Amino acid sequence: MVSKKATTKNIIILGAGFGGLNVAQVLQKNLSQAALAESHKIILIDKSPYHVYTANLYETATAYAKKITPDCQRILKESVAIPITELIDNKKVTFINAEVLSINPEKREIELKTHRQKTDKLLNYEVLILALGAATNYFNIPDLKENSLPLKTIEDALKINCGLNQHFLYNYKKTPPPKVAITIMGGGATGVETAAEMRGFLNHLAKKYHYPKxxxxxxLIEAGQTLAGLGEKGTEIIKKRFKKLAIDIHLNSPIQEVTKNSITIESNHQKKVLPSNFAIWTGGVMVSPLVQRVFGTEKTRGAIEINEHLQSIKYPEIFAIGDNAYFTDPKDITKRLPLLAQIAFRQGRFLGKNILNYLNKKPLKNYHPASPIYLLPIGGRFAIMKIGNHLFKGRLLWYLRRLIDLRYSLLILPFFKALRKWLFSHKIFLKND
Ligand SMILES: Cc1cc2nc3c(=O)[nH]c(=O)nc-3n(C[C@H](O)[C@H](O)[C@H](O)COP(=O)(O)OP(=O)(O)OC[C@H]3O[C@@H](n4cnc5c(N)ncnc54)[C@H](O)[C@@H]3O)c2cc1C
Known part of the structure; x- marks a missing residue:
């Protein structure tokens, strides 16, 4: 690593997800050109050693493998996770694999818990970028956390995959084999794509364990009237598709309680108990608890309020992107921009350049969000897409979704590595379809 003088100023990026990684990649390219490399050091911090492509976590959770061995788990992990050190120029960016415990914006200081040293460490910053993402939100539903598996991290996806395998392994020799009820709670995009892909996975498991299909x-249980934010028309398309896949949908059914073997919902003002042996929670996320604690307000639902430059209104040396940033939708200023990877990575790339303006004391540019595209695989090689108010469906869209995955790979990795990585994941994911 290039040695830096004691007076070096730290640009600290918290989180190496969609937002943070992209800030780091743009900064590492441009800092030396801006003649700031000698006086500034880029530090990227994440508690995970991996950058995770969350959009395909549902695939990892439901990817079929003949045997669940440590090697197979590694392969499944590699289908969506890339070591962060492979994505940055280690001579230009220092990566610290550590959990951020606290942020003191008055002292411009952060506190870390490093895994290796098992000691807490304090770091000062000249500029701080908040990109710590979101965490699973259980909305205080009784016993939900204890009796379900979330789908937010790579570890969650592997737990679901192995857990389902083990469930069948444990039950297949029983005579007669017991009924198995798998419940996905939360009919947002993640819940819908997970439920849809689950059918192919379970067909394979049934075959493997000679289990009666x-x-x-x-x-799939959803508290609201519609699915995946696709409105009534989109929900009708999903309903038809799920009928083909033999997946039951319960709409307008807020969850009241979850036990090991049942889920209580409220439907038509009545409590209904549904049997459930394996429950997955995809019902909601909240802003990183750390960001909520230090910067959150009621108005911002825990996120940090920022201006049009993605800069904190209260602390100009702090910037925020992705799930941490409270940026209102220009089309409806009462609403916040949706929590999406496509928004986080675009903000990350934009901010990488704006930080250089900030350091050079040049005027900051305004961030203009692009309209998001919703493209949702719904089992097999079939997908549904929403652009503005228009809905499309079909097999071609499933391929388009794969191309979008490739495009992101090409953005963060060199060409051949990106292509290899994409083909590797594609091969694993295709096994279910
Ligand atoms: C299952 C799933 C599927 C999704 N599918 C899609 C999709 O198809 N399309 C889409 O556009 N969006 C999708 N999203 C949303 C998308 O993942 C997020 O909006 C996006 O990741 C936000 O980017 P970010 O940089 O703000 O946070 P993240 O990408 O979540 O990155 C946050 C990083 O911070 C790290 N971190 C958190 N807390 C700490 C701490 N205290 N100390 C150190 N490190 C910490 C985390 O390890 C993580 O690497 C999906 C999300 C999930 C969970």
Whole structure:
């Protein structure tokens, strides 16, 4: 690593997800050109050693493998996770694999818990970028956390995959084999794509364990009236598709309680108890608890309020992107921009350049969000897409989604590495379809 003088100023990026990684990549390219490399040091911090492509976590959770061995788990992990050190120029960016415990914006200081040293460490910053993402939100539903698996991290996806394998391994020798009810709670995009892909996975598991298919049920439960934010028309398309895949949908059914073997919902003002042996929670996320604690307000639902330059209104040396940033939707200023990877990585790339303006004391540019595209795979090689108010569906869209995955790979990796990585994941994911 290039040695730096004691007076070096730290540009600290918290989080190496969609937002943070892209800030680091743009900064590492441009800092030396801006003649700031000698006086500034870029530090990227993440508690995970991996950058995770969350958009395909549902695939990892439901990817079929003949044997669940440590090697197979590694392969599944590599389908969506890339070591952060492979994505940055280690001579230009220092990566610290550590959890951020606290931020003191008055002292311009952060506190870390490093895994290796097992000691806490304090770091000062000249500029701080908040990109710590979101965490699973259980909305205080009784016993939900204890009796379900979330789908937010790579570890969650592997737990679901292995857990389902183990469930069948444990039950297949029983005579008669017991009924298996798998419930996905939360009908947002993640819940819908997970439920849809689950059918192909369970068909493979049934074959592997000689389990009667008719004994395996899949349910999707949603508190609201529609699915995946696709409105009534989109929900109708999903309903038809799920009928084909034999997945039951319960709409307008807020969850009241979850036990090991049942889920209580409220439907038509009545409590209904549904059997459930394996429950997955995809019902919501909240802003990183650390960001909420230090910067959150009621108005911003825990996120940090920023201006049009993605800069904190209260602390000009702090910037925020992705799930941490409270940026209102220009089309409806009462709403916040949706929490999406496509927004986080674009903000990250934009901010990488704006930080250089900040350091050079040049005027900062305004961030203009592009309209997001919603492209949702719904089992097999089939997808649904929403652009503005228009809905499209079909097989071609499933391929388009794969191309979008490739495009992101090409953005963060060199050409051949990106292509290899994409083909590797594609091969694993295709096994279910
Ligand atoms: C299952 C799933 C599927 C999704 N599918 C899509 C999709 O198809 N399309 C889409 O556009 N969006 C999708 N999203 C949303 C998308 O993942 C997020 O909006 C996006 O990741 C936000 O980017 P970010 O940089 O703000 O945070 P993240 O990408 O979540 O990155 C945050 C990083 O901070 C790290 N971190 C958190 N806390 C700490 C701490 N205290 N100390 C150190 N490190 C910490 C985390 O390890 C993580 O690497 C999906 C999300 C999930 C969970």
């Amino acid at each position: 008719e004994k395996i049920k899949i349910k």
